[in-house]
Amino acid sequence: MGVVRDMMKPFELFQPTELDGALDLLSRHGSDAWILSGGMDTFDWLKDRAKQPSVVVDLGGVSELKGIEGTEDGIRIGAMASLTEVATHPEITSRYPLLAESAEKVATPQIRQQGTLGGNLCQDTRCWYYRSGWPCYRAGGNICYANTPTALNREHCVFEANRCVAVSPSDTAPALIALDARMTIRSRRSERTVEAEDFFLGPATDITRMTVLRPGELLTEIHVPQRWAGQSYYFEKVADRKAWDFALANVAATFQRQNGRIQDARICVGAVAAKPLRLRNVEAALRGQSVDNSLLEQVGELAVRNARPLRQNEYKVSLTRNLVKRAIRDART
Amino acid sequence: MKILEVVNAGRTVSRRSFIKGVIAAGATASATSYLFRGPASAFAAPPAHGAVERLMSLNVNGQQRRVDVLPHETLAMTLRYKLGLPGTKLGCDRAECGACTVLLDGTVHYACSILTHQVRGREVLTIEGLEAPDGTLHPVQEAVVDEAGFQCAFCAPGFIMAMVGMLNQNPNPTREEAARALSGNLCRCGDYNKILNSAMRAVEYTQQRV
Ligand SMILES: Cc1cc2nc3c(=O)[nH]c(=O)nc-3n(C[C@H](O)[C@H](O)[C@H](O)COP(=O)(O)OP(=O)(O)OC[C@H]3O[C@@H](n4cnc5c(N)ncnc54)[C@H](O)[C@@H]3O)c2cc1C
Ligand code: FES
Numbered sequence: 351m352g353v354v355r356d357m358m359k360p361f362e363l364f365q366p367t368e369l370d371g372a373l374d375l376l377s378r379h380g381s382d383a384w385i386l387s388g389g390m391d392t393f394d395w396l397k398d399r400a401k402q403p404s405v406v407v408d409l410g411g412v413s414e415l416k417g418i419e420g421t422e423d424g425i426r427i428g429a430m431a432s433l434t435e436v437a438t439h440p441e442i443t444s445r446y447p448l449l450a451e452s453a454e455k456v457a458t459p460q461i462r463q464q465g466t467l468g469g470n471l472c473q474d475t476r477c478w479y480y481r482s483g484w485p486c487y488r489a490g491g492n493i494c495y496a497n498t499p500t501a502l503n504r505e506h507c508v509f510e511a512n513r514c515v516a517v518s519p520s521d522t523a524p525a526l527i528a529l530d531a532r533m534t535i536r537s538r539r540s541e542r543t544v545e546a547e548d549f550f551l552g553p554a555t556d557i558t559r560m561t562v563l564r565p566g567e568l569l570t571e572i573h574v575p576q577r578w579a580g581q582s583y584y585f586e587k588v589a590d591r592k593a594w595d596f597a598l599a600n601v602a603a604t605f606q607r608q609n610g611r612i613q614d615a616r617i618c619v620g621a622v623a624a625k626p627l628r629l630r631n632v633e634a635a636l637r638g639q640s641v642d643n644s645l646l647e648q649v650g651e652l653a654v655r656n657a658r659p660l661r662q663n664e665y666k667v668s669l670t671r672n673l674v675k676r677a678i679r680d681a682r683t
Numbered sequence: 684m685k686i687l688e689v690v691n692a693g694r695t696v697s698r699r700s701f702i703k704g705v706i707a708a709g710a711t712a713s714a715t716s717y718l719f720r721g722p723a724s725a726f727a728a729p730p731a732h733g734a735v736e737r738l739m740s741l742n743v744n745g746q747q748r749r750v751d752v753l754p755h756e757t758l759a760m761t762l763r764y765k766l767g768l769p770g771t772k773l774g775c776d777r778a779e780c781g782a783c784t785v786l787l788d789g790t791v792h793y794a795c796s797i798l799t800h801q802v803r804g805r806e807v808l809t810i811e812g813l814e815a816p817d818g819t820l821h822p823v824q825e826a827v828v829d830e831a832g833f834q835c836a837f838c839a840p841g842f843i844m845a846m847v848g849m850l851n852q853n854p855n856p857t858r859e860e861a862a863r864a865l866s867g868n869l870c871r872c873g874d875y876n877k878i879l880n881s882a883m884r885a886v887e888y889t890q891q892r893v
C-alpha cells in the first residue's frame with residue numbers, strides 16, 4: 351500500500367563464493383537477509399517495496415549449488431540449476447520427462463533461463479492483495495482481502511483454505527512430488543532432508559510461510575529417485591495464455607502399470623491450494639485397477655470431494671476433476 | 684554504520700574467502716520517481732554518509748566498461764543511464780513484456796530483472812552491439828528492415844535480441860518454434876505476424892551468410 355514502484359530500496363549485497371560462506375551470512379543476518387537466486391520472484395517484492403530486506407545474499411557464485419548429475423539412485427539437481435537446464439538436460443528429458451515438461455511450461459524463455467529450480471520451489475504465492483503489501487493474514491494481519499464479497503479471487507484456492515485462500519504458484523513442485531523427490535536443506539549448523547510433499551506448507555500449519563524453510567536455511571539440492579524414472583506420466587498446465595501466465599491449475603502424475611492394470615500411482619495438483627496437493631485418495635482408488643470410464647468418473651469425483659470454491663473460481667473444481675481424469679486416461683511413456 | 688560492519692567482516696580471514704565478490708554497501712540514493720526526473724537522477728544523488736560505491740568492469744558489446752554500480756541497480760538501469768546505451772527499453776520493469784531483452788553469454792535475459800552485480804564476468808550484448816564496426820547490419824536487423832517488421836517499434840530491440848538468442852540455440856527453427864522462442868516478448872501494436880515473418884527471414888539470411 352502506498353508503495354514506491356520500480357526503484358528498489360537500497361540493501362547490502364553479498365556474493366559468497368562458497369556454500370559455507372552463504373550459510374554463515376544467512377545465520378548472521380537471520381530474518382534481515384533475503385536469498386537471491388535468479389530473482390524472478392525477488393525483484394517484484396523489492397521493487398514494490400512490499401519487502402525491504404537490509405541484506406541480500408546472491409547465490410549466483412556458489413558452485414556447490416549448481417549442476418545436475420545422475421547418481422546411484424536417480425538424479426541430483428542443484429538448487430541453482432536454471433529452469434532451462436532442468437527442461438533440457440538429457441538425463442532429465444530421458445528419465446524424468448515429467449519434470450522437464452513442467453519446467454518447460456514455466457513463464458517465458460527469459461524467465462526459464464534465469465529462474466532457478468530452487469527459486470521456483472521456494473517462491474512466494476502470487477495473491478495480488480498479499481503481494482501489493484496489504485496487511486492480510488499471510489502478511490501478519492487478521493483479514494483475507496481475497497475472500498470478501500467483492501474480492502477478485504478467480505485465481506485463488508478451492509482446497510484447504512484456512513483464513514488465507516492463496517495458491518501455490520509453482521509448475522515444477524507438483525512434478526517433483528509426483529516423482530517422490532527429496533529436498534536437502536542446510537543451515538550453518540544442520541542438514542536435513544524432507545520429502546517433496548512435506549516441503550510445502552498450507553496455512554493451517556503456518557500461514558506466513560509457503561515452505562518448511564526457516565530463516566538461515568537454504569534449499570541446496572533436489573534428489574529425484576530412480577523409482578519413477580521412465581514410468582508412464584502426465585503433466586498438464588492450464589493457464590490463460592500459452593506463455594507467461596501462472597497456472598490456473600496443473601496436474602502431474604506418474605503410473606506404474608502391469609498387465610493393463612495400475613500397480614501404483616502418484617498424482618499431484620497445483621495452483622488449487624496453498625500447497626501442491628497430493629491426491630492420496632485417488633492414488634489408493636487406482637491401485638490394482640484397469641482404467642475404464644467408470645473408474646475415471648469415480649476418481650474424478652474423489653479428487654474434488656473436498657473442494658470449497660470461492661465466489662469466482664467454481665470453474666477450478668471441474669478443471670481439477672477433468673485434469674485428474676485426463677492424467678489417468680492420457681498418460682504417456 | 685552498516686557499512687562499517689561489512690568492512691570489518693571483510694577483514695577477518697575466514698570471511699575474506701567468501702566475501703570475495705562484491706561487498707557493495709548500500710549507497711542510499713534518494714531514489715523516488717527516478718523515471719520522472721530525467722536520466723541518472725537517482726544515481727547522481729550523493730551517496731549516504733560513508734557509503735562505498737563499488738567500481739566494476741562490465742563486458743558490454745565486446746568492450747570492458749568501468750562503471751559505478753549500486754547494489755540494488757538493475758542491468759537495464761546501468762545500460763541506459765550510465766553506459767549511454769538506451770536501445771535496451773524499459774516497458775514494464777517487471778519481467779512481463781520483454782522490451783529489455785539482452786543476451787548474457789548468448790542467451791536471453793530481461794535486463795530489468797537482474798542486478799548489474801549479478802552479471803559480472805559475463806558477456807552482455809545489447810541491440811547497440813549487433814551491427815559490425817563498419818556499420819554492416821546483423822542479419823536479424825536486415826531481415827527486420829526488409830520485412831518492415833514493426834509498427835511503433837518500441838518492442839523491436841527486445842524482439843531482435845530474442846531472435847538473435849533464438850538463432851544461437853536453434854539455427855533452423857520452424858515458424859512454430861520461432862513463436863515459442865519469442866513468447867517472452869510482447870508487442871503492444873500486435874504486430875506478431877510480421878515479427879514472425881522477420882524471424883523466419885532472419886533464419887534465411889543467417890544461413891546465407893554462413
Ligand atoms: C512474469 C512472471 C511469470 C511467471 N510465470 C511462472 C509460471 O508460469 N510458473 C511458475 O512456476 N513460475 C512462474 N514464475 C515464477 C518464476 O518461475 C519463479 O519466480 C522463478 O523460478 C523463481 O526462481 P528464481 O531463482 O528467479 O527465484 P528468486 O526470486 O531468486 O527466489 C524466489 C524465492 O525463493 C527464495 N530462494 C531462492 N532460492 C532459494 C534457495 N536455494 N533456498 C532457499 N530459498 C531460496 C528467495 O529468497 C525468494 O524468496 C513467473 C515469474 C514472473 C516474474
Ligand atoms: S522491461 Fe523488462 S520485461 Fe518489461
Ligand code: FES
Binds near residue numbers: 835838869870871
Ligand atoms: S511495434 Fe509497437 S509495440 Fe511492437
